[in-house]
Amino acid sequence: MHELSIEGLAAGGDGVGHTADGRVVFVPFSAPGDRLSVRLVEERKRYARGVIERILEPSPFRVQPVCGVYGTCGGCTWQHLDYETQLRAKAEILGDALERVGGLRVPDDLRVVPSPAPYGWRSRTRVLAKGGVVGYRKRRSHAVCATSRCPVLVPELDEALAQLARRRPQAAEEWELVAGADGATRTTPLRSPLPEEPRLTVSVCGQRMSFSPGVFVQGNALLLDALARAVHEAAGSGHLAVELFCGAGFFTLGLARGFERVVAVESEGRAVADLHANVLNAGLRNVEIRGGRAERLLAVLGGADAMVVDPPRTGLPPECIQGVAEARPRRLVYVSCDPATLARDLARLAEGGLALESVTGFDLFPQTPHVEAVASLVSDPA
Numbered sequence: 276m277h278e279l280s281i282e283g284l285a286a287g288g289d290g291v292g293h294t295a296d297g298r299v300v301f302v303p304f305s306a307p308g309d310r311l312s313v314r315l316v317e318e319r320k321r322y323a324r325g326v327i328e329r330i331l332e333p334s335p336f337r338v339q340p341v342c343g344v345y346g347t348c349g350g351c352t353w354q355h356l357d358y359e360t361q362l363r364a365k366a367e368i369l370g371d372a373l374e375r376v377g378g379l380r381v382p383d384d385l386r387v388v389p390s391p392a393p394y395g396w397r398s399r400t401r402v403l404a405k406g407g408v409v410g411y412r413k414r415r416s417h418a419v420c421a422t423s424r425c426p427v428l429v430p431e432l433d434e435a436l437a438q439l440a441r442r443r444p445q446a447a448e449e450w451e452l453v454a455g456a457d458g459a460t461r462t463t464p465l466r467s468p469l470p471e472e473p474r475l476t477v478s479v480c481g482q483r484m485s486f487s488p489g490v491f492v493q494g495n496a497l498l499l500d501a502l503a504r505a506v507h508e509a510a511g512s513g514h515l516a517v518e519l520f521c522g523a524g525f526f527t528l529g530l531a532r533g534f535e536r537v538v539a540v541e542s543e544g545r546a547v548a549d550l551h552a553n554v555l556n557a558g559l560r561n562v563e564i565r566g567g568r569a570e571r572l573l574a575v576l577g578g579a580d581a582m583v584v585d586p587p588r589t590g591l592p593p594e595c596i597q598g599v600a601e602a603r604p605r606r607l608v609y610v611s612c613d614p615a616t617l618a619r620d621l622a623r624l625a626e627g628g629l630a631l632e633s634v635t636g637f638d639l640f641p642q643t644p645h646v647e648a649v650a651s652l653v654s655d656p657a
């Protein structure tokens with residue numbers, strides 16, 4: 276057994292402390308300022324993993340978790356931390372990744388925009404069903420953690436989850452639950468072939484757009500407008516904007532109001548179909564939609580005043596980094612849900628002549644260690 280103090284929170288969400296002989300120990304469900312008795316469960320040369328045996332002195336930043344399956348369910352591992360501590364930790368995790376992974380100078384004003392509410396924010400989720408049980412995956416397991424209520428969901432989606440659980444679906448499959456405008460919700464089994472209907476309408480900065488089952492839609496209902504506005508402001512205005520990984524057009528419609536021409540690239544066929552419908556519905560005539568992989572299409576996308584990229588968690592494919600640098604947009608806005616891949620890509624983009632100007636975190640995922648970021652880059656004068 277080891278007695279140690281928790282000094283901070285690491286990217287995966289675990290607290291970090293040191294044993295008396297100086298070894299780093301990662302401890303899940305701990306809080307900065309905790310004094311703990313810890314049992315080591317995994318020992319490596321440079322670090323160890325431990326579990327809390329006893330809290331000797333609790334951190335002042337601890338709060339009572341609100342969810343009945345906290346600790347068993349794989350989600351929301353930060354419910355024991357007060358919200359201010361979560362926000363501070365996310366700013367540190369983001370800054371740390373930029374500095375250590377990317378070797379970048381962290382802007383002094385790095386901040387994380389809070390979610391207007393730390394619970395009741397989530398408007399998109401996926402749950403598993405099996406043998407009449409519905410829920411998320413258990414932590415570090417493939418088993419289903421029975422969950423009929425989930426306090427991070429917006430109330431109408433929490434109700435939709437309770438309804439699904441009451442149906443006791445027998446088949447082993449995944450379900451997508453999404454909440455849209457005007458209290459509407461959609462509950463869809465993600466079976467093959469994926470149902471085409473219904474499309475769900477979401478309102479972003481006063482503009483309505485709709486999404487088919489399985490198509491990516493941003494998941495914090497309370498920050499949709501703030502996130503979209505931040506990207507539109509960072510992109511600015513001008514003649515041509517190029518948007519890669521555009522999905523069904525979450526940022527595209529707003530970009531089309533700031534630029535004379537927008538070229539929007541997306542690889543997933545259903546999202547491309549939704550984008551066509553959303554552009555048509557908004558009455559926009561200046562959006563050119565290119566269905567296909569960004570890394571293949573980039574070569575013909577030079578001369579942009581602004582480029583916006585919002586890749587999946589894995590970050591930009593390597594050919595994309597080179598393509599973006601060669602396309603030399605005057606400004607680049609990079610939206611990321613993973614600080615480590617963001618930092619890696621920003622470092623490579625810096626070598627290609629795109630310098631980081633500012634970065635802002637968005638707390639799209641309260642009660643979890645995940646952090647979204649919007650980074651703004653400018654092309655060095657050639």
Ligand SMILES: C[S@@+](CC[C@H](N)C(=O)[O-])C[C@H]1O[C@@H](n2cnc3c(N)ncnc32)[C@H](O)[C@@H]1O
Binds near residue numbers: 491521522524569587
């Ligand atoms: C994080 S989502 C963002 C979507 C959109 N910007 C939004 O906010 O709703 C990433 C999108 O990139 C698309 N995608 C993934 N790999 C791609 C690639 N190589 N080229 C183009 N699009 C890709 C996915 O289908 C998905 O729609």
